[in-house]
Amino acid sequence: MKAEIITIGTELLLGQIVDTNSQWIAERLAEMGIDLYYKTTVGDNVGRLKEVLEQSVERADLVITTGGLGPTQDDITREVVAEALNRDLIKNEAALEEIKSYFSETGRQMTENNITQSFLPKGSQIISNDNGTAPGFLIDSEEIILASVPGVPLEMKAMISDFIIPYLQEEHKLDKEVIQSRVIKTCGIGESSLEDKIDDILREQTNPTIAPLASQGEVKIRLTAKANSEEQAQQLIAAKEEELKKRIGDYIYGYDDDTLEGVVANLLWEQELTVATAESCTGGLIGDRLTKVPGSSRYFERGVISYSNQAKMDLLGVTAETLEEYGAVSAETAQEMACGIRDRAGVDIGLATTGIAGPGGGTEEKPVGLVYLALATDDGVEVHKKIFKGHRRRVKYLTSQIILNLLRKSLF
Amino acid sequence: MKAEIITIGTELLLGQIVDTNSQWIAERLAEMGIDLYYKTTVGDNVGRLKEVLEQSVERADLVITTGGLGPTQDDITREVVAEALNRDLIKNEAALEEIKSYFSETGRQMTENNITQSFLPKGSQIISNDNGTAPGFLIDSEEIILASVPGVPLEMKAMISDFIIPYLQEEHKLDKEVIQSRVIKTCGIGESSLEDKIDDILREQTNPTIAPLASQGEVKIRLTAKANSEEQAQQLIAAKEEELKKRIGDYIYGYDDDTLEGVVANLLWEQELTVATAESCTGGLIGDRLTKVPGSSRYFERGVISYSNQAKMDLLGVTAETLEEYGAVSAETAQEMACGIRDRAGVDIGLATTGIAGPGGGTEEKPVGLVYLALATDDGVEVHKKIFKGHRRRVKYLTSQIILNLLRKSLF
CATH class of the missing domain: 3.30.70.2860 (Alpha-Beta Plaits)
Incomplete structure (x- = not known):
């Protein structure tokens, strides 16, 4: 099976966004043993898109297009696919129902131009969109298999994974290498x-x-x-x-798709352990990552973002003496934070971070990127010192990565 | 001037790398006022590359190709460009000299196949490569302006910036559009x-x-x-x-590059206001976003991730009666959370979120995606109810987006 990808959107030709969609689709096709021969990017232009589509339909067995399915005037994919395949564009009642229910479920107002999104080339199968308003569609004929999906990566990926790949595998018995x-x-x-x-x-x-x-x-x-x-x-x-x-x-x-927080979540879950966080420099990022995993309330009890010294004292019991003598960014403070959150939340494991994320706030003794990480368990508390290089978001992210990895290792 | 970009390499069609080159080139063309009409990706295949080249030469005034200029057998660009333009491939002495000197300067051993890199289509101008072995080339004829550069981003960018752009501006008097x-x-x-x-x-x-x-x-x-x-x-x-x-x-x-959290940070800063967060379903994401901005300690005092009911009572003073009568996900709880964090942190503004991020935990009355958001200020407290569709991370992100926007609007 020979395939082509067509990515549609003037923003791609102006260089305003990087096309990561076609790379992702290319990988999926390779995994299925489908040969991808060409990827073409074309703007929101009826004439040029039509030419590109006609050429691809001529050359390939499978064409996947991304983009141009929104409700606005420059979304021309539905119309031009219909033209290129000599099919009428007709109102698809199933698609209209989906769009309507998307709006009613999200409590948003549907407008007239959303209705145009339900007009699909005759003979299309609708591809449901759980993440947005634009339905995709698939045409499977003697001439060509053509699937059109939105350009929004989340929506595109869900449609390809949940619909197009299973469809191709079932209906077109792929074998070979x-x-x-x-x-x-x-x-x-x-x-x-x-x-x-x-x-x-x-x-x-x-x-x-x-x-x-x-x-x-x-x-x-x-x-x-x-x-x-x-x-x-x-x-x-x-x-x-x-x-x-x-x-x-x-x-x-x-x-593969494992995430560090997901792996940690499974370990906590299996061992029926609970965790709480005391974050300073990470500002909530560790809590955010730990609660990205469905069912996180089973192991995550609470978190405290103790940004100010007052918060460190009020919410974690860090002493004024420690803050004065060693400073907020110190091994001593990190240790008291981890023990404080563990005790107060009544959990098995307390995590703490305190550091200087930058770009300001650094001194010779305590440079930007200096972070203390602490992990308190039944066995006591371990404190680690790290100096990360890079900008603020990187320092925050690397800190969260290191402490989640420490947590992972403590669970073996 | 109408342009096309052709990116060459089987690795692009296997999805092994994301093509960032063509986005970068597209931006440069846009800046020069050159219209880019198509981008095509094709593998290291003589027949298909030749067809693509012939078509582009036919349609466009300017064609830029990337990739396929290395010394190995699958580097076919030089040869196929020569074929597509009906030109001989001849040894270019200047190119050979450059390759030799690159090797002698870097102290590396030149191999036989590096010599093939000096064979260019007849009439080519060589484009020097300061960053690698493969010279690029440019052909400027009645028929077409065609430039071929390597696929390595560093080498490609230097050739485009230092040679191709100045060349086009000088030789083709782009009316500086x-x-x-x-x-x-x-x-x-x-x-x-x-x-x-x-x-x-x-x-x-x-x-x-x-x-x-x-x-x-x-x-x-x-x-x-x-x-x-x-x-x-x-x-x-x-x-x-x-x-x-x-x-x-x-x-x-x-x-342009403004972020919602950055805009909010500036407003808080200007008005010398402080904020604290009480997050349930967002799990720390709002704190993370508010602390992404350098200098955030000036307006962000603390946050609480009150995941469990116990934490809501301990850290925010939500009453057991409210939790029992209305549930953790309710307007009443959200309101008490926002007021609780505002009072306890002693800040100007308290933000709170509580909801069902899913995929589990939904009921008919309180479906997945239901979120209450509260904002407490001097003027009182406002509570909003939203129902978001989509997966867990989307629900969390949209919640953070809506509450940061509420905060922004409250600052006018």
């Missing part, structure tokens, strides 16, 4: 140290390929295997993964 | 309602163009003007902006 990947996620080690540890494995890579990729506060390793079946590809990956685990197992916190 | 944009950021109104309010302005748009773009919890409006000078373009934008402000001024919170 498959590509499978697995991402190993590590925390607590830098990219070059990690590469050093697996240098020979990296040099000898063939199938699967092994690609380390550093991102904020973690290093991912992508294993990609080609084989005649999904099972075979997974076996190739599993074998290489075992080899890697022997070298860097301590740093691995998860795989 | 410039494109300027301004993004107006709104919150508290959906895309279609907003468009309804400015329907006639949208329909009559010419220069500047006006493009609404919805993203999570906000709608942006991009104004893009073309003119002979930056100043003129800015005047065109300012005039249209005034017109828009009369219709939708209430919803506008900022411009």
Whole structure:
């Protein structure tokens, strides 16, 4: 099966946004063993979009378009797909119902131009949109399989994962060579140290390929295997993964879509432990991450964002003496914060952060990026000192990453 | 001048990397007033690249290609450009000299296949590469202006900035038409309602163009003007902006790189007001956003993440009666939370959120997505009820967006 992607939107041609959609779709197609031959970006222009569509329909078996499904005048995808395929654009009652119920459920006002979103090329199957107003659609004919989804990444991804991929797999029995990947996620080690540890494995890579990729506060390793079946590809990956685990197992916190907070949540859940946070420099970020996970009320009891010294004393029992003698950014304060929140919340584990996120507030003795992290448990309290480089948001994020990783390691 | 970009590389079609090059080039073209009509991505395949090149040369005045200039067998750009333009591929002595000197300067060993990098289509001007081995080239003929640069972003950017842009400006007397944009950021109104309010302005748009773009919890409006000078373009934008402000001024919170939290921070700062948060369903996200802004300790005193009922009573003084009679997710609880944090922190403004972020925990009476938001000030307390659709992270984010917008509006 030969595929093409068409991304639609003048903002893409003006360079106002980076097209990450087509990369994501390309990856999904590769995983299914579908060959992607071309990606084309075209603006909100009827004539040019029509030409591009006609050419793709001519060349390919499968065309996926993104963008141009909104309610505004420059959203032309529905209309031009209909033209390019010589189909009428007709009101799709199911689509209209979906749009109506989206508005009634969210208590928002539906306007006249939302109705235009229910006009789809004749013969379209509607692709539901749980995250917005624009329904997608799929046409499966002798001539072409064509699917149009919105440009909003969240909406696009849900439609491809939940509808288009299952549809293609079921209706068009895909076989042949498959590509499978697995991402190993590590925390607590830098990219070059990690590469050093697996240098020979990296040099000898063939199938699967092994690609380390550093991102904020973690290093991912992508294993990609080609084989005649999904099972075979997974076996190739599993074998290489075992080899890697022997070298860097301590740093691995998860795989693929795992998040550090999700992994921590599962560990807390399994061990029936509760946690509370006392955040200064992170400002609520750790609480936010711990509560991103559904069901977080089972392990997260409370948090305190003790930004001022007064709050540290009122809510955590940090003493005025400690603050005066060592300062708010100190190992002593971090320790009292972690113990204070643990005691007062009556939880198993107390976490605390205090530091200088910058860009202001640094001194020679206590530079910007200096952070103390503390973890209080039944066994006592451990305090770590870190100095992070970079801007404010990075310091906050790295702090949250390190403390979640400390929490993870304490749960083994 | 009509332009096209062709990005070349099978890794792009496998989704292994995101193409940020074409966005960067697109921005540069827009700044020069060159119209970009298409971007095409194609793999390292002679036949398909040739077709794409021929089509672009036919349609456009200027074609820029990235990628495929390396020394390996799958680097086919030099050869296929020569074929598509019916030119011989000949050894370019200047290019060979550059490659040799790059190797001698970096102390690396030159291999046989590096010599192939010096074979360029006849009539090419070489584009020096200070950052790598692959020279780029430019062909300027009656038929087409075609420039080929490497896919490595650093090398590509240097060639475009240092050679291609000055070349085009000097040799092709671009009448210095410039494109300027301004993004107006709104919150508290959906895309279609907003468009309804400015329907006639949208329909009559010419220069500047006006493009609404919805993203999570906000709608942006991009104004893009073309003119002979930056100043003129800015005047065109300012005039249209005034017109828009009369219709939708209430919803506008900022411009371009402004963030809602940044705007709120400035208002708090100017008015010397302090704020504290009591978060339940948002789990610390509001605190995190308020403390993303440098200097946030001047207005943010503390926050409480009162996830459990016990925490709501302990830290905010919510009464057991209220929790029992109305539940944790209720207008009454939200109100007591906002007043409680305001009183206890001794701040000017107290913010509170309580809701059901999902996916579990919903009932018929209190569905997933139900959120109460409260804002307590000197003037009393206002409570708002919202029902958001979507997944957990979306519910949290939209809640934080709405309450920051309420805070912003309260500061006028």
